[in-house]
Structure formats: C-alpha cells, structure tokens
Amino acid sequence: MKVLVPVKRVLDYNVKARVKPDQTGVDLSNVKMSMNPFDEIAVEEAVRMQEAGTATETIAVSVGPAKAQETIRTALAMGMDRGVHITTDEDLEPLAVAKILKAVAEAEGAELVLMGKQAIDNDYGATGGMFAALMDWPIGQYANTLAPGEGTIEVKREIDGGLQTVTLKLPAVVTTDLRLNEPRYASLPNIMKAKRKPIEAKTPEDLGVDTTPRLTIVKVTEPKTREAGVIVETVAELVDKLKNEAGVI
Amino acid sequence: MATLVVAEHNNTSLSEATSKTVSAAKALGTDIDILVAGQGASAASEAAAQIDGVRAVITVEHDLLARQMPEAMEATIMALMDGYDTVMAADTTTHKAYMPRVAAKLDTQQISSVTGIDGDVFERPIYAGNALAYVKSTGGKKVVTVRTTAFPLSGDGGSAASESKSVEIGDTGSTFVSEELTKSDRPELTGAKIVISGGRGMGSGENFALIDTIADKLGAAVGASRAAVDAGYVPNDYQVGQTGKAVAPQLYIAVGISGAIQHLAGMKDSKVIAAINKDEEAPIFQVADYGLVADLFKALPELDAELAKIGY
Ligand SMILES: Cc1cc2nc3c(=O)[nH]c(=O)nc-3n(C[C@H](O)[C@H](O)[C@H](O)COP(=O)(O)OP(=O)(O)OC[C@H]3O[C@@H](n4cnc5c(N)ncnc54)[C@H](O)[C@@H]3O)c2cc1C
Numbered sequence: 001m002k003v004l005v006p007v008k009r010v011l012d013y014n015v016k017a018r019v020k021p022d023q024t025g026v027d028l029s030n031v032k033m034s035m036n037p038f039d040e041i042a043v044e045e046a047v048r049m050q051e052a053g054t055a056t057e058t059i060a061v062s063v064g065p066a067k068a069q070e071t072i073r074t075a076l077a078m079g080m081d082r083g084v085h086i087t088t089d090e091d092l093e094p095l096a097v098a099k100i101l102k103a104v105a106e107a108e109g110a111e112l113v114l115m116g117k118q119a120i121d122n123d124y125g126a127t128g129g130m131f132a133a134l135m136d137w138p139i140g141q142y143a144n145t146l147a148p149g150e151g152t153i154e155v156k157r158e159i160d161g162g163l164q165t166v167t168l169k170l171p172a173v174v175t176t177d178l179r180l181n182e183p184r185y186a187s188l189p190n191i192m193k194a195k196r197k198p199i200e201a202k203t204p205e206d207l208g209v210d211t212t213p214r215l216t217i218v219k220v221t222e223p224k225t226r227e228a229g230v231i232v233e234t235v236a237e238l239v240d241k242l243k244n245e246a247g248v249i
Numbered sequence: 250m251a252t253l254v255v256a257e258h259n260n261t262s263l264s265e266a267t268s269k270t271v272s273a274a275k276a277l278g279t280d281i282d283i284l285v286a287g288q289g290a291s292a293a294s295e296a297a298a299q300i301d302g303v304r305a306v307i308t309v310e311h312d313l314l315a316r317q318m319p320e321a322m323e324a325t326i327m328a329l330m331d332g333y334d335t336v337m338a339a340d341t342t343t344h345k346a347y348m349p350r351v352a353a354k355l356d357t358q359q360i361s362s363v364t365g366i367d368g369d370v371f372e373r374p375i376y377a378g379n380a381l382a383y384v385k386s387t388g389g390k391k392v393v394t395v396r397t398t399a400f401p402l403s404g405d406g407g408s409a410a411s412e413s414k415s416v417e418i419g420d421t422g423s424t425f426v427s428e429e430l431t432k433s434d435r436p437e438l439t440g441a442k443i444v445i446s447g448g449r450g451m452g453s454g455e456n457f458a459l460i461d462t463i464a465d466k467l468g469a470a471v472g473a474s475r476a477a478v479d480a481g482y483v484p485n486d487y488q489v490g491q492t493g494k495a496v497a498p499q500l501y502i503a504v505g506i507s508g509a510i511q512h513l514a515g516m517k518d519s520k521v522i523a524a525i526n527k528d529e530e531a532p533i534f535q536v537a538d539y540g541l542v543a544d545l546f547k548a549l550p551e552l553d554a555e556l557a558k559i560g561y
C-alpha cells in the first residue's frame with residue numbers, strides 16, 4: 001500500500017518557547033527547529049512497513065516555509081522514498097493543513113496516512129481527525145501498535161483508561177503515540193542518499209485550497225511562573241509543612 | 250443560540266468531566282443541552298439531567314456509540330448541530346478522537362484544550378504551556394475541547410428535560426475489537442485531590458509499590474512521567490504531561506522525576522507541589538513548593554511512617 005506521512009517542522013522539544021515582547025506569538029528566530037517528534041514516530045513506522053513489504057511506496061509531505069524542506073530530507077534520510085513540499089510562509093491552521101493533505105492524498109492515491117497525534121508547538125491535536133473527516137476515512141488515534149492485514153489495519157490505541165483495539169478498513173488514517181516505536185537515527189550514507197531523492201514543490205494555490213484562518217489570535221502571553229519554594233531537610237519536616245502550613249493532607 | 254455539551258460517560262456512570270464541561274459552557278451565556286451518546290446509557294442520562302444549568306439531555310443510542318467510536322460520534326453530532334452554534338467536550342481521549350472530525354465537517358477550526366473563557370475569547374496553553382494563546386472565532390460554529398482541571402464542577406440540583414433521538418449511522422469502516430482497561434480502586438487521575446507520581450528514578454515497576462502504599466493512605470491517584478511509562482513500570486494511562494494527562498490537584502508529589510518541560514506542562518497548575526529527588530539541581534525543584542533532596546528508597550518508607558504518625 002501507498003503510505004503518506006505528513007511531517008511538521010517545529011521548535012525543537014528541548015528548547016523552551018519564548019513569547020515575543022509584542023505578544024503576537026512565540027519567537028522562532030535563531031532557535032533550533034526539528035521534525036515534530038510524533039511525526040518521527042510516523043516516519044519510522046512507515047519505513048518499517050516498507051522494510052516488511054507492506055508499504056509499496058512512502059511519501060513525506062510537509063506544509064511550511066522553505067526550511068520545511070529540511071524536515072522532508074530528514075524523513076528521506078530515515079528511509080522514505082520521496083517528498084512533497086507545500087510551500088507557504090503562513091502559519092496555517094490544522095483545517096487548512098487538512099485540506100491541503102486531502103488534495104495531496106487524492107493526487108497520490110494514498111491508502112494509509114500515518115501522522116502525529118499532536119504538533120508540540122500549537123498543541124492542537126486536530127489535523128489527523130480533520131483530514132480523516134474530509135476524506136470520510138476511519139481513524140485510529142493514539143496508536144501504540146499497528147498490525148496491517150488484507151485491506152485493513154488493526155490499531156491498538158492508548159486511551160485514558162488503558163488500551164483499546166480497533167480494526168479499520170483501508171484507506172484509513174492513523175495517528176501515532178509515543179510507544180509505537182523508537183525512531184532511528186539516519187546514518188551518514190542514508191543522509192547522502194536522501195539528497196538525491198526527489199521533492200516536489202507546490203503551493204496551496206496550485207492545489208486550489210482556501211487557507212483562510214477561522215480563528216484570530218488576540219494575543220500570546222507568558223504564563224504566570226511558579227515561584228520556587230523551600231527545601232526541607234527531613235521527611236518529618238515535609239509532612240509537617242504539608243499538614244500545618246499548606247493544609248493539603 | 251445554544252451549546253451542545255457532549256457527556257463523558259461509560260453508559261453506566263457519568264464522569265465528573267461532564268459537569269466541569271458544563272461549567273465551561275456557562276461562560277458562553279447560552280442555553281446548554283447535554284448529549285449522551287451511548288448504548289444502554291439511561292443511568293448516564295439520568296445523572297446528566299441533574300447537573301445545574303442544563304436545559305435538556307438528549308440521549309442517542311446505537312451499537313456503534315457503546316464506546317463512542319469517532320466516526321459514529323461525528324455522524325451523531327452532525328445530525329444535531331443545526332440547533333447549536335457551539336459544541337463542547339472534555340479534552341479526554343474519547344472526545345479528542347472525534348471533535349476534529351466534527352470541526353472539519355463544519356468547516357471550522359477546533360479550539361483545543363481551553364483553560365479559560367472570557368466573552369468570546371478562549372485561552373489555551375501552547376508550546377507545552379510555555380505560552381498562552383488567546384483566540385477568537387471569526388464566525389461560523391465553534392468546536393471546543395476543554396481542559397476540565399481548569400473549570401469547577403457545575404453543581405447539581407438541575408432538572409433538565411429528557412429526550413431520545415435516533416440517528417442513522419452508515420458503515421463507518423471502523424470496528425471495535427477489544428479493550429484492556431487499567432483496573433484501579435483509586436480516584437481518577439484528572440479529578441483526584443492528591444496525585445503522587447513516579448519517574449525513571451523509581452527504577453522498576455515493582456518499586457512503584459512504595460508509591461502505591463502512600464497513595465492508598467492518602468486516597469491519592471498515581472501518575473507517572475513518560476520515562477516511567479516507556480520503561481514499562483506502569484501503564485500508558487498513568488502518563489502526566491503535555492502529551493499525557495493534565496492534572497491540577499490540591500497536592501502533587503513528584504518522586505524521582507526530573508521536571509522536563511513536557512512533564513511540567515501537565516502538573517504545574519497544581520495548588521501545592523512537593524518533590525523528592527536525589528539531585529538538588531533537578532528542574533522540578535524550581536516549581537516545587539516543598540523540595541526534599543533525598544534518595545527516594547529511603548524517603549518513601551519514611552514518608553509512609555510519618556503519615557502513620559499523624560493518623561493515616
Ligand atoms: C514529544 C514528547 C512528548 C513528551 N511528553 C511527555 C509527557 O507527556 N509527560 C512526561 O512526563 N514526559 C514527556 N516527555 C518526556 C520528557 O521530555 C522527559 O524525558 C521525561 O519527563 C523524563 O522523565 P523522568 O523525569 O522520569 O526521567 P529523568 O529525566 O531520567 O529523571 C529521573 C530523575 O530521578 C531522579 N532519581 C534517580 N534515582 C533516584 C533516587 N534513588 N532517589 C531520588 N531521585 C532519583 C534523578 O535525579 C532524575 O532527576 C515527552 C517528550 C517528547 C519528546
């Protein structure tokens with residue numbers, strides 16, 4: 001089956017976000033950017049499916065500025081076949097990204113779309129479900145384990161109460177959770193090889209997608225910071241403070 | 250116009266998350282109806298009718314709604330949305346799985362994990378809670394998920410009207426196979442007054458018994474860091490953090506947890522934070538009200554004994 005993996009370029013998970021003084025957003029100048037960690041997990045799963053012979057072709061797609069190409073290259077260096085880069089300098093909402101992904105999935109004839117459960121920058125967790133609805137495909141969110149079958153895929157999902165298993169008819173969407181796999185590091189030869197793999201570039205206009213935002217950002221602020229408290233010397237002192245000072249036990 | 254709140258329930262009982270979502274909905278100042286989508290869910294519907302501030306409880310029953318499968322939830326809500334301009338649900342895995350589907354069908358952007366509502370402005374944490382975004386809809390219907398720890402219970406004593414509706418649901422392409430739910434007599438993590446969490450420092454699943462003993466004494470829920478879940482010490486549903494559960498108890502005790510930003514995102518709104526860690530440089534101490542620099546294998550048995558002394 002043909003597998004499509006949307007990958008987003010985001011502020012690296014080790015970097016603490018800083019709000020811009022004018023409160024219009026988070027400062028992304030001169031900071032380390034990486035592939036969204038959940039998308040790395042999706043890429044790893046796609047490559048494993050290819051190695052196992054269940055995926056016939058794997059395509060990475062990113063919607064974003066020129067530098068999103070680096071994110072696609074990372075996916076290619078991990079082993080994916082080729083890339084599609086939808087170029088835009090706007091910070092699109094998940095609805096617009098889902099519409100773009102629909103156009104790409106239809107053009108490519110994708111049978112499985114593996115994506116992250118959440119982008120760690122905007123924390124929306126919405127694109128997968130939105131894309132699935134636009135396609136009228138079933139979805140398996142928060143995948144812990146995947147088992148492809150004949151025209152189906154079984155998804156073990158991480159839910160609030162434990163684990164749930166569902167079977168989806170293909171074509172389908174799966175969103176990844178942390179325990180699905182451990183993404184590999186790209187080897188140097190594979191990084192070199194990835195430089196020659198094709199990346200096709202298009203714009204949202206080429207795809208005829210309307211990307212008008214549905215929300216306006218009034219402002220972005222720093223949250224209240226917590227003051228560090230006191231260091232207690234003994235467990236007895238801790239219990240005393242919790243009981244008599246804080247009154248929480 | 251009106252707001253449709255989707256109930257969090259397992260057919261036989263209604264979760265407190267529903268009442269908290271109603272209290273978030275009250276901030277919009279419109280009529281509020283609750284949708285109980287399930288199978289054999291009359292007990293949940295009866296409980297929902299008692300929540301304060303609710304106009305009507307609409308019950309829709311179907312096989313595919315027994316576990317609120319996302320495709321079936323989308324069909325159900327879309328069949329009702331003519332009467333509502335907002336649909337709201339808790340940001341639990343059940344609702345997060347289908348609310349984006351509803352938003353896409355309504356051609357609107359979902360407003361996810363809202364922590365505050367002021368007029369038509371919604372507050373939501375982004376970047377693991379290191380920034381707060383205030384957003385406003387530009388028109389159209391609103392699809393909102395709420396972080397229930399940020400809203401109080403709505404109170405009871407309500408007497409909402411009840412109605413049943415049936416909805417056509419075609420082939421959804423998705424079939425439920427099985428479920429392995431974590432059994433626990435302890436309070437639910439997201440609603441507990443006290444949470445005690447363990448991290449990689451616990452060293453093994455067996456060692457979590459040290460935490461369990463204290464949790465049982467205090468009537469606390471047990472949580473964990475991602476590292477502890479990844480290592481297989483505890484099940485996935487214990488994970489607290491940016492990409493796990495958000496908690497905001499009266500007391501959060503972090504044991505053998507370093508305090509990575511992704512973990513802090515899920516617990517820094519707790520009223521009081523206590524941390525036990527052998528590394529005095531651990532970032533968790535920067536947010537802790539009370540820090541104890543100690544080996545947890547010595548400190549936890551001592552904590553157990555000290556609690557016994559004061560009657561636990
Ligand atoms: C995409 C993504 C999402 C993530 N989501 C989450 C999330 O939702 N929740 C989450 O928690 N993390 C999440 N993480 C992981 C996060 O970045 C950290 O890796 C994780 O929180 C670390 O867990 P820890 O504190 O238990 O382990 P460590 O960072 O290894 O810390 C262990 C601590 O235990 C202490 N310790 C060790 N032995 C003892 C002892 N005997 N006595 C006392 N103290 C001891 C050490 O001093 C250390 O501070 C996420 C990461 C990514 C990339």
Ligand SMILES: Nc1ncnc2c1ncn2[C@@H]1O[C@H](COP(=O)(O)O)[C@@H](O)[C@H]1O
Pocket residue numbers: 006007008009036038039061062063064094097114115116117118119120122123124125126127128
């Ligand atoms: N700009 C983008 N380009 C490619 N994929 C994206 C983009 N935005 C979101 N996605 C995908 O959608 C997932 C969820 O993102 P979100 O809904 O923004 O939390 C991500 O993990 C990606 O797989």
